[in-house]
Structures are given as structure tokens and as C-alpha cells.
Amino acid sequence: MLHQCIFPCGIDEVQTVLAQKPLGLIVIINERPIASICVCELEEFIRETEKGLAKKVKSGDYAVLLEIMGHLMAMRDRQSTEDNFKPLKSTAELLRTYKQRLPEEIYSQLEELPEKWKNLKKIAFAVKHEVAPLQANEVSVIRRKCVLFEVKQHEFRNRFKNDIIFRFDAEDPYEHMDKTHKNILKYEAEMKKLQQTAELFEVTVSEYKQLKQCRSDIILLKSVWDMVIFVRTSIKDWMKTPWTQVNVEQMDMELRRFAKEMKTIDKEIRTWDVYIGLESTVKNLLISLRAVNELQNPAVRNRHWHQLMNTTGVRFVMNEETILGDLLALNLHRVEDEVKNIVDKAVKEMAIEKVCPHVNF
Numbered sequence: 001m002l003h004q005c006i007f008p009c010g011i012d013e014v015q016t017v018l019a020q021k022p023l024g025l026i027v028i029i030n031e032r033p034i035a036s037i038c039v040c041e042l043e044e045f046i047r048e049t050e051k052g053l054a055k056k057v058k059s060g061d062y063a064v065l066l067e068i069m070g071h072l073m074a075m076r077d078r079q080s081t082e083d084n085f086k087p088l089k090s091t092a093e094l095l096r097t098y099k100q101r102l103p104e105e106i107y108s109q110l111e112e113l114p115e116k117w118k119n120l121k122k123i124a125f126a127v128k129h130e131v132a133p134l135q136a137n138e139v140s141v142i143r144r145k146c147v148l149f150e151v152k153q154h155e156f157r158n159r160f161k162n163d164i165i166f167r168f169d170a171e172d173p174y175e176h177m178d179k180t181h182k183n184i185l186k187y188e189a190e191m192k193k194l195q196q197t198a199e200l201f202e203v204t205v206s207e208y209k210q211l212k213q214c215r216s217d218i219i220l221l222k223s224v225w226d227m228v229i230f231v232r233t234s235i236k237d238w239m240k241t242p243w244t245q246v247n248v249e250q251m252d253m254e255l256r257r258f259a260k261e262m263k264t265i266d267k268e269i270r271t272w273d274v275y276i277g278l279e280s281t282v283k284n285l286l287i288s289l290r291a292v293n294e295l296q297n298p299a300v301r302n303r304h305w306h307q308l309m310n311t312t313g314v315r316f317v318m319n320e321e322t323i324l325g326d327l328l329a330l331n332l333h334r335v336e337d338e339v340k341n342i343v344d345k346a347v348k349e350m351a352i353e354k355v356c357p358h359v360n361f
Contacts, residue, residue, distance in 0.1 A: 042081070043109060046116050049074065053127045057134060065134055068127060069200040075124050081117060135201055142194070142203045149194055150206055156187060157210035165221055168277025173225045177218065184214050220269050227265075228278050231258055235285065239325035246324050248293040255286050284333040291332035291339040292324070299350040304342050311338050 052071040057064040165176045191208050198205045238251060259282050262275075269275050295308075305318045312330040316322065332339060 040109070042113060043116070045074070045078075046113070046120050049120060050123060053123050057131055059134065062138075065131065065138065066197075066200065068131055069135070072124060072128055073200055075120070139201050139203055142198050142201055145194055146198065146203070146205050149190065149208070153187065153191075153208050153211040156183070157214060160214045160217070165225075166272050166274055168228070168274045170274070173228075173274075177221060177225065181218055184211070184218060187211055188215070217269075220266055221272075221274070223265060224269060224272070224274050224278065227258070227261065228274065231278060231281065234258075235281075239323060239328065241324045242320070243292070243322050243324050243327055244296070244320070246292060246296070248289050248296070252286065252289055255282055255289070258282050259286075285328075287333035287336055288328055288331075291336050292327055294339050294343045295327070297343050297347065299346040300343060301346065304346045307342050308335075308339065311335055311342075 049071050052067055055064055055068065057068055160180065163176065163180055164170045165173055165180060170176060188211065191211060195205055234254065238246075259279075262279060262282070265275070270279075302318065308330065309315045312332075312335055314330050316326045316329070
């Protein structure tokens with residue numbers, strides 16, 4: 001507001017401080033040369049607005065109509081200006097009584113500006129009445145555009161919800177998200193332009209919640225896919241580890257950390273396929289690692305590995321070059337109980353072998 005430009009503290013506060021510490025306040029004011037700038041800014045605003053409102057708008061001259069409506073909206077935004085003139089003038093006079101003066105041009109402007117503002121309001125009222133028919137026509141056009149955009153944003157929302165980026169098996173997810181993000185930006189730009197025009201013509205528009213939800217979802221999707229890629233990269237590195245060197249405890253701790261981080265993500269996304277897929281991957285790997293830990297028991301021999309291969313239907317060569325990826329290919333999370341039974345059997349057989357070395361299994 002104008003008085004806040006000249007006196008950053010309120011008018012009442014200025015008068016109180018003047019009574020107590022006039023010199024201190026004068027120092028503050030003198031340190032803020034913005035005082036004269038703000039008064040000049042208002043005078044410039046009045047001059048430019050008068051010039052803009054003086055233009056004649058013809059039917060179909062949309063650019064001029066927009067300019068005029070912009071000036072009228074700027075007038076609406078300055079409704080409190082008139083209320084500040086009287087207290088400003090009083091405070092300026094109060095400063096004078098303490099032998100402290102503002103620049104002379106400010107005193108002159110404070111005398112002239114109220115009348116100039118009053119005249120500008122009269123001009124604005126007349127112009128508003130003059131453009132009312134054109135405004136009414138444009139209001140009808142804007143409302144139709146709002147209805148059409150409402151339909152468009154619902155259609156976009158439906159397409160968005162079925163986008164491949166919600167699926168865990170999506171290839172090149174970041175490329176798809178970037179494309180979708182650009183589409184959202186396009187619709188947001190259209191929405192913003194429509195809202196700005198509607199504001200000029202005092203038309204109430206929808207909040208367009210469907211489009212805003214798309215914006216919210218794409219941000220959440222990015223966070224989920226970041227986690228998916230991180231987990232996949234970690235697992236890919238683990239897969240190359242020789243199975244005899246697999247540190248099950250360390251991997252288990254890392255996976256549990258992933259699972260804990262996943263729980264911090266917005267609950268809304270927990271029904272999305274990409275989240276469900278990530279959750280399933282972490283859960284299954286935790287189970288598989290428990291099975292790997294069991295199989296690292298020294299009691300497990302080649303015959304037990306063949307039993308496991310027969311159970312899973314997946315065959316591989318067990319030797320020093322066997323890596324964790326070979327074991328995970330057995331889908332151990334599906335045969336956890338069978339693995340436990342095989343290992344238990346192996347332990348019992350080893351115990352028997354120690355007592356009866358000649359027993360052949």
C-alpha cells in the first residue's frame with residue numbers, strides 16, 4: 001500500500017514513535033529514499049491508466065479490450081489507495097512540526113494525488129459501462145472455453161491414469177515421464193492463460209483439480225521410479241557376486257532399508273503397479289536371501305543341489321563360478337519351505353555320516 005511505501009511501519013506506529021523518539025524515526029525515513037519513489041509510482045500509475053483507458057475499443061478489437069480490462073483490474077487491486085491519503089497527509093504535517101521535512105515534491109503530490117485518483121475512478125466507471133456489452137460477449141466466450149477445458153482435463157486425466165509409466169514393467173520410464181511432463185506443462189499453460197483472462201473479465205473458473213492431480217502424481221511417480229532404478233541397480237550388482245561370497249546379512253539390511261524408505265512414500269501410490277512391483281521385488285528377494293543363507297550350510301552337497309534343481313525345474317552347474325544370479329534364477333522365494341527341508345535333510349545326513357562314515361546316500 002502507498003503508506004507502507006512511504007512509512008514501512010504503520011501510520012499509527014509512526015505517530016507514536018514520533019512522540020517518543022522523533023529523531024530516531026527521521027533517521028529511518030532518511031535511510032529509505034524509496035518514499036518519493038512510491039509517490040511518483042502512484043502518479044505514474046494514474047497517468048498510464050488514464051492513457052490506457054482513453055483508447056477506444058471497437059467490436060472485435062480483442063487486444064485493446066484486454067488492455068482496458070487489465071487497467072480496470074489494476075484499479076480494483078488498488079482499492080485501498082484512497083483510504084491512505086488523509087493519514088499520509090496528517091503524518092507528513094506531523095513530521096513538519098518536528099522540523100523534519102519530506103522532499104517538497106512529496107507534499108505537492110500528496111495535495112494533488114487525491115483529486116487525480118478521484119478523477120481516474122470516474123473515468124474507470126465510465127469506461128467500464130462503455131465496454132460492458134463487449135465484456136458480456138467475452139464472458140460468454142470465456143465460459144464456453146472453461147467448459148471445454150474442463151472436459152479436456154478430464155480426458156487427459158483418464159489417459160494419464162492408464163499411462164505405461166504406472167506399470168512396473170515399463171521400459172524407458174524416464175523417457176515416458178518426460179513426454180508426459182511436457183503434456184502436463186502444455187495443459188497447465190493453457191489453464192493459466194484461461195485463468196488470467198477469466199480474472200480480467202471477472203469470471204469464476206474451476207480449480208481444474210484433475211490436471212493438478214496429474215501434476216502431483218507425476219512428481220510422486222518420479223520419486224517411485226528413482227527408488228525402483230536404485231533397487232534394480234543394486235540387485236544387478238549383487239547378482240554378479242560369487243555365491244560363496246554373498247554377504248546375506250549385509251544385503252538383508254540394505255533391502256530392509258529400501259523397504260523402510262518405501263513406507264515413507266505417499267500412501268496414495270501404494271495401489272500403483274509400479275509400487276506393487278517394487279514392493280514385491282524387495283519382499284521376494286528378502287525371502288530368497290533367507291534361502292541362500294540356508295544353502296550356504298556346509299552340509300549341502302551336490303546331491304542336494306540336484307534335488308533343488310528338480311524341485312524348481314531350473315538347472316545350472318554348481319561350481320566356484322556360480323554367482324548369486326544363478327541361485328536367484330531358481331525363484332527361491334517360491335520354494336522357501338522346500339529349501340529348508342532339503343537343508344534340514346542335509347544336516348541330518350551329515351550327522352549320520354559322522355557316526356557311520358560308510359553309509360552311502
